[in-house]
Amino acid sequence: MSRSPRAAVLRTPAGLSLRFRPRALAVAAVCLVVALGTGVLLIGSGDFPMSPADVVRTLAGQGSPADSVIVNEIRLPRVVTALAVGAALGLAGAIFQSLVRNPLGSPDILGFTQGAGTGVLTVIVLFGGGSAAAAAGAAGGGLATGLVVWAVAGRHGAHGQRLVLVGIGVAAILTGVNGYLLTQAQIVDAARAVLWLTGSLDGRDWADSAPLLIALAVLGPLVLVGCGRALRMLELGDDAAHALGVPIERARLILLGAAVLLTSFAAAAAGPVSFVALTAPQLARRLTRTPGPNLLPAACMGAALLVAADWAAQRAFTGHQLPVGVVTGLLGGGYLVWLLVTERKTGRI
Amino acid sequence: MTLHHDTHPAPAPAPAPEGVAGPATAAPASSSAAPPDATAAARLSGGGLTLAYDRRVVAEGLDVAVPDGSFTVIVGPNACGKSTLLRALARILKPSAGAVVLDGRPIAGWPAKKLARTLGLLPQTSIAPEGISVADLVARGRYPHQGLLRQWSREDERVVTESMEATGVAELADRAVDELSGGQRQRVWIAMALAQQTPLLLLDEPTTYLDIAHQIEVLDLCARLHEEGRTVVAVLHDLNHASRYATHLIAMRDGRIVAEGEPGAVVTAELVEDVFGLPCQVIDCPETGTPLVVPAARRRAP
Incomplete structure (x- = not known):
């Protein structure tokens, strides 16, 4: 195990002090640059290609009116949605993995993704709802699943193995429910539902991403600034965190609530994009080599991963676009297998 | 290499905690040979405590006081409720009746960081x-x-260095x-607790899983922390270690305090037989003069 990099401190004469890890900040910054850079490439690609310089100029408000329509009305919403979904999933995944002290603690495995799917299927199959209703169904389904898992795991059990096991059980039930709902659907509805369940960014406009952007703007600072340090203490175990003065149940409730909300709104915006929440925090940790939840690097890594996956989905097979969820599933599954193999080699599992 | 206490003046002399005893009567709790005025001076005490996990009651009507400046050790057989009592004193477990009082105020009302x-x-x-x-x-102890x-x-930096x-x-x-x-790791955790700079320090079985040399090393460290002015409370398994290091011993059985006081006065063959069900002799430790429990030899099968 390599040494964790040292922390740096900023102090002011007034007695204020900030402690941070330069390496973690650098990783976050690099991920952010990659995410934004890929975003610019994405905006410039398509049936009407533009150079990155043109894209940047148009984004700055100095492009031709035609460019402006294509960039700001059509392609930017999709990229912004991708960035926001990736950041939300990366952040939520980091919170879940830290709270359950397990790299498998991701919304894919804890049942929240399946719950969002159930919400969407219910809306599409039983009520024939449109895309706005489907998004509401995703958010509602994810939140309802969060409440069920919370209630079953119990106030004192909402962490560690118990949450993982309850989540796996709930996920299994919901997968069954989702399968049943699909068999009951008209063929057109079923096709729509399956596409949605794969996770896709096609045809996103500002209305699709607005709820998620608001959730990120509110919950991001709340989690990063308000609860990040408490989350680090919770990793020492409940008793130790308690002894250090963390109000553990309140902190955990806020963090779990924020993570479930972020996952649900991300699913509402782009469908249940798989594996980003699982891989982004792990990749971020390996790059920062810093113990702890690594919330900010994980969020930036998630954004970079999702935009890169969308780029691959659009460009990897010429003339044949894939839903972004297919790419993240393929990459994420491969990564999971690699993780299991290397962890096994180092003897950790 | 001394550790300086941060300034945490005890807010006024702590009033006697009897007034906060819960509804549960404290009748059978302590048939103790306790020092008579221990409760009056104690910063940390519990009155009428009923301790339970869900519905399983571990202790009822427990009265306990940690004498200020003492190295108090709680002993007793497995599942007698000694760790449970420590958890209640640290506010991890909320008593279903009674209250733990710290510096004259119920501990339940203290802000977490304070x-x-x-x-x-x-x-x-x-x-x-x-x-x-x-x-x-x-460094996390500075939280x-x-x-x-x-x-x-x-200050954080200095205290962390000193604690290490x-x-x-x-x-x-x-x-x-x-x-x-294991021994090094336990010392690191103790260093983290030290970095909190608390005048009271509770230790839940700090020597478990350590070999004999590391057990003594950790206990010597605890004794030094006590000598430097802290009130230390520890749950220990080994009665001989408890007798050697404690200035105040609390012996528990079945959720009750059977005896408490200075080890030399408390640890007798009768008490050990009573508390642990172990026939034994108690002799003076040749090294420290404190009581040393020698279990009775097994009788050869006829």
Whole structure:
């Protein structure tokens, strides 16, 4: 195990002090640059290609009116949605993995993704709802699943193995429910539902991403600034965190609530994009080599991963676009297998 | 290498805690040979405590006081409720009746961080995050002294260094905690609790899983922390260790305090037989003069 990099401190004469890890900040910054850079490439690609310089100029408000329509009305919403979904999933995944002290603690495995799917299927199959209703169904389904898992795991059990096991059980039930709902659907509805369940960014406009952007703007600072340090203490175990003065149940409730909300709104915006929440925090940790939840690097890594996956989905097979969820599933599954193999080699599992 | 206490003046002399005893009567609780005025002076005490996990009651009507400046050790057979009592004193377990009182105020009403600056706890099980270094782990003990805009003051830095020196882990500062031996790891956790700079320190079985040399090393460290002015409360398994190090011994059985007081007065063959069900002799320890329990020899089968 390599040494964790040292922390740096900023102090002011007034007695204020900030402690941070330069390496973690650098990783976050690099991920952010990659995410934004890929975003610019994405905006410039398509049936009407533009150079990155043109894209940047148009984004700055100095492009031709035609460019402006294509960039700001059509392609930017999709990229912004991708960035926001990736950041939300990366952040939520980091919170879940830290709270359950397990790299498998991701919304894919804890049942929240399946719950969002159930919400969407219910809306599409039983009520024939449109895309706005489907998004509401995703958010509602994810939140309802969060409440069920919370209630079953119990106030004192909402962490560690118990949450993982309850989540796996709930996920299994919901997968069954989702399968049943699909068999009951008209063929057109079923096709729509399956596409949605794969996770896709096609045809996103500002209305699709607005709820998620608001959730990120509110919950991001709340989690990063308000609860990040408490989350680090919770990793020492409940008793130790308690002894250090963390109000553990309140902190955990806020963090779990924020993570479930972020996952649900991300699913509402782009469908249940798989594996980003699982891989982004792990990749971020390996790059920062810093113990702890690594919330900010994980969020930036998630954004970079999702935009890169969308780029691959659009460009990897010429003339044949894939839903972004297919790419993240393929990459994420491969990564999971690699993780299991290397962890096994180092003897950790 | 002394550790300076932060300034946590006890707010006024603590009033006697009897007034806060819960509804449960304290009738059978202590048939103790206790020092008579222990409760009156104690910063930390519990009155009429009923302790339960869900519905399983572990102790009922328990009255306990930790004499100020003492090294109090709680002993008793497995499942007698000694760790449960310690958890209640640290506010991890909420008593279903009665109240724990710290500095004259029910502990339930203390703000979390303020409590963590007054009362430290070394839990039985803690988790070292993967790959964390010794210095980083000890630094987490400063959490109750920090805030959003005061994340790492010079004072924090100084106290962390001193805590590592006091526990002899300073030269391990950059090592990963998961690479250390059990004894070293326990000293690191104690250093973290020290960095909290609390005048009261609770330790839940600090010597479990350690070999004999490391047990003594950790207990010597606890004794030194006590001599430096802290009130130390520990749950221990080994009666001989308890007799050697404690200034105040609390013996528990079936959720009740059977005896308490100075080890020399409390630890007798009758008490050990009564509490642990173990026939034995109690002799004077040749090294310290404290009571030494020698279990009776097994009788050869006829």
